Amino acid sequence: MKLHHIDGHIQTILLAEYPNKLLLLDGCCRSDISMLKLFITKTLQRPFNDLSLVVVTHMHPDHAGAANKLRKLTGCKVAAANVSGQWYSGIDGRLMHLTDILLAKWVAKRMKKPRLNFWYSSQLTADYKLNDGEQLPGFSEWKALATQGHTDRDISLHHLPSNKIYVADLIVKVKNRFIPPFPIFYPNRYRASLHKIITLKPESIILAHGGEVTPTQLDYQHLLSLAPKIPKTHWRSVKARLFKPFKTSSN
Secondary structure, X not given: OEEEEEEOOOOEEEEEEOOOOEEEOOOOOHHHHHHHHHHHHHHOOOOHHHEEEEEOOOOOHHHHOOXXXXXXXXXXXXXXXXXXXXXXXXXXXXXXXXXXXXXXXXHHHHOOOOOOOOOOXXXXXXXXXXXXXXXXXXXXXXXXXXXXXXXXXXXXXEEOOOOEEEEEXXXXXXXXXXXXXXXXXXXXXXXXXXXXXXXXXXXXXXXOOOEEEOOOHHHHHHHHHHOOOOOEOHHHHXXXXXXHHHHHHHO
């Protein structure tokens, strides 16, 4: 197995290459599809439909944005966490979907990336629903780990032979420091997920935003100290901004 680290539109794309098949460790951005196709067909000199499985670690635009389209283009299967319902459900879910797309566009602008299409369906029907500790279908050396907190369905992917773990957005690297992602809907689950990764003592961890790293015990302690005790979500952030002037005037 050869693991390719590819610069995506706003995140690192992880593509595992095998002699007869390819595994995409996350669902990428919608805007990454043409670049991914070019990498597979030109750089690797392989048919696009060698892509066998796409894992969606959670439903945000840079992790699920290309999954449905890639399935149509290549015939690949899509795997995701075995969690009932859709993340973006109901009116609130649709509004959050739009907000997350706008946030992705804002990140791209901050990174001085070109303005590309981020739109993708808010709904995903996985071909395989993965439980905690379950092997990836067709890729038995990879194991899914339930690492919820960022959302209710986050998974990480543990490559057993190398003891490396792709943690998606569980940890974010900013200015050489490791911090929690935004949002965090389930703070208790988030802290439990961090402890799960620490307990496994991985050789390294691979971030969607920050590359392959080897945090020290002090790094993990710092990260745990920053982990919120209450949810940090879009609506809570908006409320804090809206009511800040009133709090200031009352003081």
